[in-house]
Amino acid sequence: MTPESAALMEEMKARHPGCVGVETVEGLLVVRRPSTDEVIGMEDAMSRLKCQATAEDPYAGMDLLKRLVVCPDQNTAEEWLNSFPGVIEQVANMARIAAFGPTEQPPILYSADLTDGELYVEGNGQKTKRHGGKIFVVEHTEPRDAEQPFTKPRVLARYLMRRLGLSEHREAMKETAATGHMMSNGVRLATMSQLARIARKHVCVPLPDGCTMPDFEAHPYLLKLLGQAVIDHSRLTIGSAAGKSKPS
Numbered sequence: 001m002t003p004e005s006a007a008l009m010e011e012m013k014a015r016h017p018g019c020v021g022v023e024t025v026e027g028l029l030v031v032r033r034p035s036t037d038e039v040i041g042m043e044d045a046m047s048r049l050k051c052q053a054t055a056e057d058p059y060a061g062m063d064l065l066k067r068l069v070v071c072p073d074q075n076t077a078e079e080w081l082n083s084f085p086g087v088i089e090q091v092a093n094m095a096r097i098a099a100f101g102p103t104e105q106p107p108i109l110y111s112a113d114l115t116d117g118e119l120y121v122e123g124n125g126q127k128t129k130r131h132g133g134k135i136f137v138v139e140h141t142e143p144r145d146a147e148q149p150f151t152k153p154r155v156l157a158r159y160l161m162r163r164l165g166l167s168e169h170r171e172a173m174k175e176t177a178a179t180g181h182m183m184s185n186g187v188r189l190a191t192m193s194q195l196a197r198i199a200r201k202h203v204c205v206p207l208p209d210g211c212t213m214p215d216f217e218a219h220p221y222l223l224k225l226l227g228q229a230v231i232d233h234s235r236l237t238i239g240s241a242a243g244k245s246k247p248s
Helices: 003-015 036-050 062-068 074-083 087-100 166-179 192-201 222-232
Strands: 020-024 027-031 069-071 108-112 120-123 126-129 135-141 155-162
Touching: 003 020, 003 027, 003 069, 020 087, 027 087, 036 062, 036 087, 036 192, 036 222, 062 069, 062 074, 062 087, 074 087, 108 222, 135 222, 155 222, 166 192, 192 222
Parallel strands: none
Antiparallel strands: 020 027, 027 069, 108 135, 120 126, 135 155
């Protein structure tokens, strides 16, 4: 990066904390950190552009992505987006990195075992399965240390989630079939907005000790990952049940 670009990049960082920049042959390109709603809108727009089932407007999502560009100015950004169509994906990738935060990586989630306190709630001296037992837990961890890859990463948060009910599962399938974007193999995938609604709706509250409410503003992509986790955990996990202990 040239000294001039480096100085401009420092100015952008001061004005837009968390922004991401790269020097191009046309000049410095800097993308600010998107809000959670902007992440959802961006991912839905990018999904529509890649959908194999529709003849989507080639300008879909361009206005939203242009608003995320803080360098160059908006007129120049629009000129770049029109002159270099691939810039749309470049800006989206930079916005994702900015949304990931300091690690520049998406949140990392692992399935974990439920504790008795998470599975049961007290009521009139009796123990009752929380939410009918339709729950699972995932842990949000730090990225693994590249220098010590076998060291267990530190757990940042623990999220208790509820699986889909039968009617909810049917409605989710219908929505994905109607609005999901189609891959080249003919499979439709849920949109970011659908996954976000599922994630928000299926966080278990009140929270038991040791669990936290997901911070979707700090980690927007938790909406996508937790929404997909709800769908995935609504299916049986394939594998051996040998040695599985039952709660008392």
